[in-house]
Amino acid sequence: MKVLFLINGLTHYFNKVLNRLNSFEDLEIVTIVPSKENESIGSGVYTTSEDIEFKVHTLAEKKRFYGKLFFQNFRDVLKKENPAAVVFIWPYVLELVFNPFLLSELRKRKIKICYKDIPFQLVKFRDGLRLMQSKVWTEEEGLIQTTKLYRINLLFVTIVKWYIYKIVDINLNYVNEAYDLLNTYGVHQEKIFVTFNSPDTDVLLEAYEEAKKQGPLLPLNKYRIISVGRLVRWKRVDMLIRAFKILINNYKDLELIIIGTGPEEKNLKELAKNLDVERYIKFEGSVYDPVRLGQYYLSSQIFVQPGMGGLAINEAMCFEKPIICSVCDGTEKDLVREGFNGIYFKEGDADDLANKIENLYRNPQLVKEMGLNSLSIIKNEINIHTVVDRYRKAFNSLSNVIE
Numbered sequence: 001m002k003v004l005f006l007i008n009g010l011t012h013y014f015n016k017v018l019n020r021l022n023s024f025e026d027l028e029i030v031t032i033v034p035s036k037e038n039e040s041i042g043s044g045v046y047t048t049s050e051d052i053e054f055k056v057h058t059l060a061e062k063k064r065f066y067g068k069l070f071f072q073n074f075r076d077v078l079k080k081e082n083p084a085a086v087v088f089i090w091p092y093v094l095e096l097v098f099n100p101f102l103l104s105e106l107r108k109r110k111i112k113i114c115y116k117d118i119p120f121q122l123v124k125f126r127d128g129l130r131l132m133q134s135k136v137w138t139e140e141e142g143l144i145q146t147t148k149l150y151r152i153n154l155l156f157v158t159i160v161k162w163y164i165y166k167i168v169d170i171n172l173n174y175v176n177e178a179y180d181l182l183n184t185y186g187v188h189q190e191k192i193f194v195t196f197n198s199p200d201t202d203v204l205l206e207a208y209e210e211a212k213k214q215g216p217l218l219p220l221n222k223y224r225i226i227s228v229g230r231l232v233r234w235k236r237v238d239m240l241i242r243a244f245k246i247l248i249n250n251y252k253d254l255e256l257i258i259i260g261t262g263p264e265e266k267n268l269k270e271l272a273k274n275l276d277v278e279r280y281i282k283f284e285g286s287v288y289d290p291v292r293l294g295q296y297y298l299s300s301q302i303f304v305q306p307g308m309g310g311l312a313i314n315e316a317m318c319f320e321k322p323i324i325c326s327v328c329d330g331t332e333k334d335l336v337r338e339g340f341n342g343i344y345f346k347e348g349d350a351d352d353l354a355n356k357i358e359n360l361y362r363n364p365q366l367v368k369e370m371g372l373n374s375l376s377i378i379k380n381e382i383n384i385h386t387v388v389d390r391y392r393k394a395f396n397s398l399s400n401v402i403e
Contacts, residue, residue, distance in 0.1 A: 001399050002028040004083035005116075006071065006092045009033060009047045010056070012288070013311055016200040020388045022054040027395070029054040030081050032071055034061050046288060070095045075105075085112040085398055087172065093164055103167060112398045115164060116172040118197075118329060125184040128158025161185065170394055175330040193394035197331055199311050201383040204290055204318040211294030211319075218299035223361060224255040226300035226321070228293075228312040231262030236307025238264075238271055239350045243306075245275045246354040251361065256281045257300055259293070294319055301367055302360055305332070306353065317341070317378045322370030324356050335382060341373035 005018065010033055022029040035058045037047075049056070057077050061069040068091035071077075078086075086106065088096065093115055096103045106113060165171065165185045171178070174197040182192050218224070225244070229235050237258060244256050258268070258281065265283065272278040287293045297303070297319035305313055305325035313323055313335050323342030325332050336342035343360065346352040360367050 001026060001085070001395060002030060002081060002083040003085045003087060003114075003395060004078070004081055005029065005031045005087045006089060007031055007033055008089065008092075009037065010049055010052065012046050012048050013197075013199045015048070015052055016203075016384065017198075017387055017391070019051070019053045020384065021391055024392070027392070030057070030083065031055065032057045032059055032074070032077060034069075034071075035059060036061070046286070064095065064098065066094060066098045068094050075102075078105075078111075082109075083111060085114055085169075085395065087114040087116050088168075089116050093168075094160070096167060097160055097163055112169045113167065114170050114172055114394070114398075115168040118174040118331075119178050119181045122161070122181050123154070123158065124181060125158060125162060125186075128154055128161075170397060172391070172394055176334055177330055190397070193390060193397070195390040195394065196334065196382050196387050197311065198314055198382060198384050198387045199318075201314070201318055201378055201385075204294070204315060205379075207290035207294045208297075208319050210291045211298055214291065214295060216299035217292070217295040218257075221253055221255055221299075222301055222364065223251045223253045224257065224300045225302050225304055225357065226257040226259065226296060226316075227304050227306065228259040228287075228315065229305070229309050231258075231260050231264040231268060233264055234308040235260075235262075235264075236348070237268055239348065239353065240304055240306040241268065241271050241275065241277065241281065242350040243354040243357065244281070245277050246351065247357060248277055248280060250358070254280060257296055258283050259285070259287050259296060261286050297321060302357060304353070304357065314378065314382070317374035320371040320375045322360060322367050323374060324353070324360070326353075335377065337373075337377075341370045341377060 003021075007014070010031075018029050018031065021027055031054060033056060059071040059073055059077070062072050064070050070092055096106075096113070162185050165182060165187045169191070171182060171187060171192050173182075173192065173194050176194050178194055179189065179192055183189070227237060227240055229237075231237060240256070244254065248254050269278065269283060272281045284296065287296065293315070297316065300321070303313075303316035303321040303323055305323065305328055307326075307328075309325070309328045309332075313325065313328065313332055316323060317335065323336045324345060325336055325342065326345050326347040336344070338344055343356045345356040
């Protein structure tokens with residue numbers, strides 16, 4: 001069975017999933033990616049064309065009359081590859097809405113249509129019709145109050161998404177919450193497949209063992225926090241620094257390791273300087289080598305995801321860390337269990353975040369137990385094998401070719 005994925009970039013983590021899917025004899029993966037980076041992929045997201053084992057078509061994009069990009073010469077690739085199924089993501093799926101000729105062609109050729117999405121900020125159908133979304137997350141500005149014009153636009157988007165769910169054959173989503181949300185749009189349960197999302201946990205678990213052999217990068221400190229992710233506003237690293245300032249008075253040995261780069265790096269360093277905590281905070285830049293990343297985790301006790309995130313939580317759990325987070329992209333709800341392997345703090349509240357960190361430091365045994373539980377969830381529940389198996393199950397629903 002040949003499956004064609006339309007994706008906005010060759011992200012390092014999803015390449016691993018596609019490689020594994022492509023390794024099955026009865027499944028062939030083909031992708032179309034943009035010839036140039038575009039605004040639909042986040043600032044600083046790590047993309048790479050190295051170690052790819054699936055076929056890649058690189059096509060130019062063109063802004064369509066409805067205001068979003070779509071691939072030029074898409075039909076040429078479609079004709080050449082003749083896939084059994086095509087996986088669309090937002091905004092490429094809009095071409096099916098505004099170009100009925102393409103939809104008709106796919107139907108005529110009996111090509112199945114899959115919509116891969118994460119229902120982050122998707123509102124229930126009735127709420128969308130009632131213009132009830134008052135706040136929204138943006139990567140550039142964080143959490144903002146929506147305008148009347150935005151809420152009117154939300155009505156239009158809600159209707160468009162209702163139509164998308166009507167025309168696609170199956171929906172691929174990262175989170176269990178998709179079942180409840182998509183049901184409000186009239187999507188039957190059997191058309192919803194929750195794949196979860198994961199980095200290559202096999203690689204990370206091996207890296208963890210190697211990191212333990214090599215030892216931590218930094219001297220032992222039982223009051224060291226680590227945060228990993230792109231430095232953009234909606235990651236809320238600024239709030240973590242403010243929480244850190246609250247704690248430093250009680251924990252003189254407190255340290256914060258920040259892994260990642262991005263447009264907010266200069267502002268965050270300036271904030272640390274203004275709060276007089278810069279000497280306690282280490283900005284280590286991007287770290288892509290899994291063993292070195294593991295050594296940083298070994299040097300730290302608690303992982304904090306202060307704002308939007310996702311896969312950094314999976315990584316931290318691979319390295320046996322307790323998790324402190326609030327609202328992320330929805331994946332945290334399936335990964336972090338309150339009091340078991342992590343703690344949730346009140347969204348946007350630096351005081352509550354500081355309090356939750358202090359609660360863990362007061363109970364070092366709980367830190368250890370939560371770390372072990374994090375690792376257990378990765379090994380037994382949500383990992384690269386889980387994700388691959390669930391994609392295969394979804395494609396199996398379209399065809400009996402995959403057993």
